[in-house]
Structures are given as C-alpha cells and as structure tokens.
Amino acid sequence: MSHAAARHPIPHGYAKAHVSPEDYRARYAESVKDPETFWGREGRRLDWVQPYTRVKNTDFTLGKVSIRWFEDGVLNACVNCVDRHLPARAGQTAIIWEPDDPAAPARHITYAELSDKVNRMANVLLSQGVMRGDRVVIYLPMIPEAAFAMLACARIGAIHSIVFAGFSPDALANRINDCGAKLVITADTAPRGGRKTALKSNTDAALLHCSDRVRCLVIKHTGDQTTWVQGRDVDVLALMDQVSPDCPARPMGAEDPLFILYTSGSTGRPKGVVHTTGGYLVYASMTHQCTFDYQDGDVFWCTADVGWVTGHSYIVYGPLANGATTLMFEGVPTFPDPGRFWAVCEKHKVTQFYTAPTAIRSLMGQGPEWVERHDLSSLRILGSVGEPINPEAWAWYDKHVGKGRCPIVDTFWQTETGGHMITSLPYAIETKPGAATLPFFGVSPAVLDAASGTVIEGNGVEGVLAISDSWPGQMRTLWGDHQRFEEAYFQQYPGYYFTGDGCRRDEDGYYWITGRVDDVINVSGHRMGTAEVESALVAHPKVAEAAVVGYPHDIKGQGIYAYVTVMNDVTPSEELRRELEGWVRTEIGPIAKPDLIQWAPGLPKTRSGKIMRRILRKIAENDYGSLGDTSTLAEPAVVDDLIDNRMNRG
Numbered sequence: 344m345s346h347a348a349a350r351h352p353i354p355h356g357y358a359k360a361h362v363s364p365e366d367y368r369a370r371y372a373e374s375v376k377d378p379e380t381f382w383g384r385e386g387r388r389l390d391w392v393q394p395y396t397r398v399k400n401t402d403f404t405l406g407k408v409s410i411r412w413f414e415d416g417v418l419n420a421c422v423n424c425v426d427r428h429l430p431a432r433a434g435q436t437a438i439i440w441e442p443d444d445p446a447a448p449a450r451h452i453t454y455a456e457l458s459d460k461v462n463r464m465a466n467v468l469l470s471q472g473v474m475r476g477d478r479v480v481i482y483l484p485m486i487p488e489a490a491f492a493m494l495a496c497a498r499i500g501a502i503h504s505i506v507f508a509g510f511s512p513d514a515l516a517n518r519i520n521d522c523g524a525k526l527v528i529t530a531d532t533a534p535r536g537g538r539k540t541a542l543k544s545n546t547d548a549a550l551l552h553c554s555d556r557v558r559c560l561v562i563k564h565t566g567d568q569t570t571w572v573q574g575r576d577v578d579v580l581a582l583m584d585q586v587s588p589d590c591p592a593r594p595m596g597a598e599d600p601l602f603i604l605y606t607s608g609s610t611g612r613p614k615g616v617v618h619t620t621g622g623y624l625v626y627a628s629m630t631h632q633c634t635f636d637y638q639d640g641d642v643f644w645c646t647a648d649v650g651w652v653t654g655h656s657y658i659v660y661g662p663l664a665n666g667a668t669t670l671m672f673e674g675v676p677t678f679p680d681p682g683r684f685w686a687v688c689e690k691h692k693v694t695q696f697y698t699a700p701t702a703i704r705s706l707m708g709q710g711p712e713w714v715e716r717h718d719l720s721s722l723r724i725l726g727s728v729g730e731p732i733n734p735e736a737w738a739w740y741d742k743h744v745g746k747g748r749c750p751i752v753d754t755f756w757q758t759e760t761g762g763h764m765i766t767s768l769p770y771a772i773e774t775k776p777g778a779a780t781l782p783f784f785g786v787s788p789a790v791l792d793a794a795s796g797t798v799i800e801g802n803g804v805e806g807v808l809a810i811s812d813s814w815p816g817q818m819r820t821l822w823g824d825h826q827r828f829e830e831a832y833f834q835q836y837p838g839y840y841f842t843g844d845g846c847r848r849d850e851d852g853y854y855w856i857t858g859r860v861d862d863v864i865n866v867s868g869h870r871m872g873t874a875e876v877e878s879a880l881v882a883h884p885k886v887a888e889a890a891v892v893g894y895p896h897d898i899k900g901q902g903i904y905a906y907v908t909v910m911n912d913v914t915p916s917e918e919l920r921r922e923l924e925g926w927v928r929t930e931i932g933p934i935a936k937p938d939l940i941q942w943a944p945g946l947p948k949t950r951s952g953k954i955m956r957r958i959l960r961k962i963a964e965n966d967y968g969s970l971g972d973t974s975t976l977a978e979p980a981v982v983d984d985l986i987d988n989r990m991n992r993g
C-alpha cells in the first residue's frame with residue numbers, strides 16, 4: 344500500500360449529513376478531552392427507565408481493570424430497538440428479509456410485526472423457564488427469527504450467545520458448555536447458495552456432549568424432516584402462535600450483560616467476549632448513524648452474518664436502535680450468479696451497502712458486467728470491514744459499485760470493541776484507499792513500539808495499535824475469566840487496551856491497519872486462531888505435531904497453511920491430506936479447513952523446544968530468502984527440507 348495514496352474528497356452538498364468536517368473536529372476534540380460531557384449527552388439517544396447520573400467509571404490498571412459506563416442507569420435494549428419506535432414507525436419496515444432463493448418472496452417486517460414476534464418469542468422463552476441472566480445459545484441461519492430471538496432474550500434479560508451456523512457440532516457444544524446455556528435455538532435446515540446445512544442434526548450431535556437439561560428450540564424454517572427428541576425439542580413457531588403477544592420488558596442495569604460472543608484469540612480456546620447493555624447500545628447506535636450517515640427512509644444493508652459481531656451491531660442492534668430499515672440476506676454473493684448482491688441492491692433500493700474486502704475481491708474476479716447489469720442508483724454510501732482493503736479492490740468498489748459518487752467508509756474494529764474504532768465518516772473525513780483514516784468519537788488510539796511499549800508520537804510512524812482510554816462499546820470481560828481478559832488485552836502494554844493489530848500513522852495522521860501481530864489470522868474476513876486449527880489437527884490419531892500460520896491469499900486475504908508431522912508409522916498421502924481437511928471441517932467448521940498442508944518431517948524449534956513460528960510464516964509466504972537468524976535452532980536442517988517442499992510457490 345502506498346503512503347502517497349490520493350485523497351478522495353468529501354462529497355459536497357449533503358446538507359443533512361449527521362457529521363460535517365467541522366463537527367468531526369470539534370466533537371472529536373470534546374469526546375476525548377471531556378468524555379463525561381460528550382457521552383453523557385450521547386447516552387440520551389436511548390430511552391432509559393431510570394436515567395444514569397454517572398457516565399464513565401473505567402480503569403485500565405493491570406490487576407484491577409474495570410469498565411463501567413452509565414452504571415446506575417436502567418434500560419431495556421429490546422424496548423430501545425422496538426417499543427419506542429412504535430408510536431411513529433409501527434407501519435415502517437424494520438427488517439427486509441431476502442431469501443436464498445431469488446424466486447421466493449422477500450419478507451417486509453414492520454416495527455409492529457417485529458414487536459409482535461419478539462414479544463411472543465420472549466414469552467416462549469419464559470415458558471421454557473429462561474430467567475434473567477440465563478444464557479441462550481442461538482444457532483440459526485440468516486432468518487428474521489435470529490433477530491427476534493436476540494431481541495426476545497434482551498427483553499427478558501437473558502444473555503444470548505450466537506454461534507455462527509457454519510460452525511461444527513463440536514464447536515457448538517464447546518460454546519454451549521462454556522457459557523452454561525439453558526437452551527439452544529436452532530432451525531431445521533438452512534439453505535445457502537442452493538445447498539442446505541442440517542442445523543438441527545448438527546445441534547443433536549452437539550447436545551450429545553452437553554447436559555441433558557439443555558432444551559432445544561427449533562424454528563421450522565424449511566419444513567425439512569428432522570429427528571425429534573420428545574421432552575427436549577420444542578417447535579418455536581407453533582408455540583409462538585399460542586402465547587400472548589405481550590411480554591413485559593425487564594428493566595436491566597446498564598452493566599448487565601446483553602450478549603456473549605465467542606471469538607478466536609492467539610492462544611487456547613475461543614474467548615467469550617461479554618458486552619453489556621447500555622454502553623454497547625449507545626455505541627452501536629451512534630456508530631451506525633454517523634459512519635453510514637443513516638437517514639430516515641434509507642435502506643441499510645450489512646452483508647455480514649448475525650453469527651459475527653458485525654451482524655450484531657450493524658444488522659440488528661445499531662440499525663434497530665435507530666429505527667432504521669435493515670436488510671437481512673440469507674444467501675451468498677454468487678448464487679444463483681455473481682450479480683446477486685447487486686440484484687438485491689436494485690430490488691430493495693439499498694442506500695448503504697456494507698461488506699468485506701474478500702467479497703469484493705471474489706466478485707471483482709467475475710468481471711464488472713455482473714455489476715453493470717443492475718441499477719445501483721439508490722446507493723449512497725459503501726462500507727468495508729473485516730480486514731485491510733487493498734487499493735485494487737477499493738478502486739473497483741468505488742468505480743463499478745459506487746460509480747465514483749459514493750463515499751467508501753473503511754471501518755476498523757473488532758468483536759471486542761462493539762463498534763467502529765477507526766473509520767472515515769462519509770461527509771466529514773476525506774478517504775485514502777486502504778486507510779481506515781481517523782478515530783471515531785471517544786476513541787484515543789496510540790501507536791506503540793512493539794518491543795518496548797513506548798508511545799510513538801508524531802506522524803509518519805509505525806508500530807502496534809493500542810487504545811489509551813475506554814469507550815462505551817468496549818467489552819467488559821471474558822465470560823467466567825476476568826483474569827484472562829486482563830492478560831489478553833491489558834498485560835502486554837500496561838495502561839492500554841491492546842488491539843493485537845499493527846498500524847501506521849501516515850504524514851496526515853491517518854491510520855493504516857497492517858494486520859494482526861499475534862497468532863490470529865484473518866481468512867475471508869473470519870477471525871481464526873492458529874492454535875485452534877493446530878489443536879484440531881493434533882487431535883487426529885495420525886498426526887504427531889502441527890503448526891499453522893497464515894499466508895497471503897488473493898481472494899481470502901489470508902489462507903491457512905498447516906505444517907503437519909505425522910506419526911512414525913504413517914506415510915503421508917493425498918488421501919490423508921483430504922482426511923485431515925475433512926477432519927478440521929468437522930472439528931471446527933468449513934471456514935477452518937487448511938488451504939495448504941505441508942508434510943513436515945520436523946518443525947523448526949529452539950533448543951528449549953519452542954516452535955519458531957516466524958520461520959514457518961516466512962516459508963509459507965514464499966519469502967524464505969529472509970529467514971533471519973536461525974542459529975538458535977536445535978536442528979537447522981529441518982528448515983532446508985521445509986523450504987524445498989514448500990507449498991506456496993506463488
């Protein structure tokens with residue numbers, strides 16, 4: 344990426360914009376100088392049962408990290424996303440649902456209907472004994488019932504934890520057990536790109552590894568036959584018809600957990616990121632409104648899955664808190680053809696379109712004719728999320744999708760941050776292709792020297808990205824493990840929240856995210872811990888040892904490269920390679936399947952037995968000319984073998 348990338352000017356003449364260039368400068372300055380006043384005012388964008396008197400109470404000191412916002416306020420997230428819009432918006436569409444099959448009818452769910460469904464689903468949950476603070480796992484495809492289920496949990500004070508429908512039964516079971524869920528909500532089957540995933544049978548398989556008290560609520564979405572366990576399985580839609588459409592919303596403390604979302608870290612099992620009610624919702628609402636300049640009458644489409652944080656904040660909570668119309672798409676960008684995204688934009692007159700660079704790159708490869716076939720004149724703003732966007736993809740997005748007239752917002756953030764952290768604002772900040780640009784209100788980024796942790800001042804500098812003070816959308820803890828929370832995010836650079844990303848601040852003070860500096864990789868915008876894939880591989884009886892690293896991949900951003908040492912009595916073969924690929928799919932899910940597997944007679948280790956991952960990364964990147972110092976290796980010869988037999992020669 345070039346430092347001297349051209350600036351793209353702010354489009355003029357948009358008088359209604361929520362944030363102008365002058366606003367950005369003035370309000371940003373206030374937000375970091377006087378967060379109490381700034382957020383005290385912004386917090387009032389929500390309806391509170393009992394208004395807060397205390398705005399910010401946060402401490403990044405190692406050993407006593409504590410993050411509390413609006414702590415004495417009382418509110419209900421569901422009321423803020425549904426009930427409070429009814430007087431003015433009962434007949435307005437809240438959710439547009441576009442099914443996988445383009446010939447099947449779309450659904451337009453008004454706020455009145457949303458209220459009815461959510462209340463009924465909340466009553467269904469109560470009828471199953473779900474109480475305030477109980478955990479509910481949601482394992483659903485992209486159907487409106489996923490949003491109903493989230494909001495129903497919020498309504499009664501239950502904590503939802505969504506597990507992406509692409510995860511395997513094992514991954515689902517681990518999450519159900521880790522958060523101690525009382526029940527899981529799933530669907531019979533899930534069509535995607537014309538193929539079906541058997542979610543109910545995955546759930547059956549998962550529940551074999553869970554307490555038999557865990558109930559299974561099933562949405563009969565396709566009507567496909569599934570097994571049915573009497574006394575455990577519940578037909579949700581049938582029950583929703585029977586219960587009352589009124590369910591009182593439970594007043595919740597601002598710091599009561601709203602949801603847990605598991606995400607990959609650099610070590611160990613996935614971490615249960617906890618977000619609470621008040622701060623998260625204020626932040627999701629404000630970022631949705633400002634970053635996408637959402638205006639009444641707009642149709643907002645975020646193509647993420649509700650199984651990821653992007654779906655939480657920008658399909659459900661942010662848009663609905665703002666009384667917006669949000670589009671939910673069940674399918675994939677290439678079904679029935681590579682013009683599907685654009686067909687959906689045209690059909691529903693989408694105004695803001697928010698997707699991941701990996702999707703753009705894969706559609707780019709299909710040629711612009713798929714875009715040009717559709718009328719995209721409704722589009723006003725384009726967004727990007729999940730990984731750095733390469734300038735070629737940025738230029739294609741700008742030219743063919745935005746026709747050079749739609750500002751592109753490149754939003755850097757994380758599961759942990761709840762909402763956008765560094766992003767341009769469409770009518771306030773000039774963009775540069777590939778730069779996340781400037782911090783959102785209330786965000787204080789710091790570039791640190793990776794080794795010493797000292798702050799690097801000034802512009803034209805590079806280091807790792809940390810944040811020096813709290814913002815309302817920040818995660819509060821890891822479920823059941825506050826110590827791991829402190830260790831993972833606050834220990835390496837005391838006094839800071841460490842993002843795990845590298846970054847550059849250019850001559851204009853713009854931030855460029857350069858990718859993870861830890862053992863987390865980003866595959867098609869999906870976050871993956873190399874340790875997770877390694878532990879799946881070594882669980883296979885024929886595998887003695889495995890090391891997994893990322894390598895640059897044209898479409899996916901990063902691909903998964905696995906070095907595998909087999910047991911003494913095993914001969915590597917193509918068949919074993921396929922077996923291991925299938926194994927990882929079943930252990931974690933299709934998104935974790937290694938792209939390349941190299942048979943490694945040995946792995947490069949230090950004399951103390953530590954795997955030298957830096958060397959493995961270089962070989963996987965086909966950059967073996969610069970391996971650096973290998974003199975500390977126990978057996979330097981293994982490196983030559985790995986280089987000779989490397990899989991990526993591109």
Ligand code: PRX
Nearest residue numbers: 728729730731753754755756757758856870
């Ligand atoms: O490395 C950064 C990358 O995605 C990571 C967070 O992944 P996850 O928690 O799954 O959340 C993804 C969606 C918010 C970050 O640590 N990342 C996310 N957005 C960007 C990005 N890297 C560069 N530019 C972005 N816009």
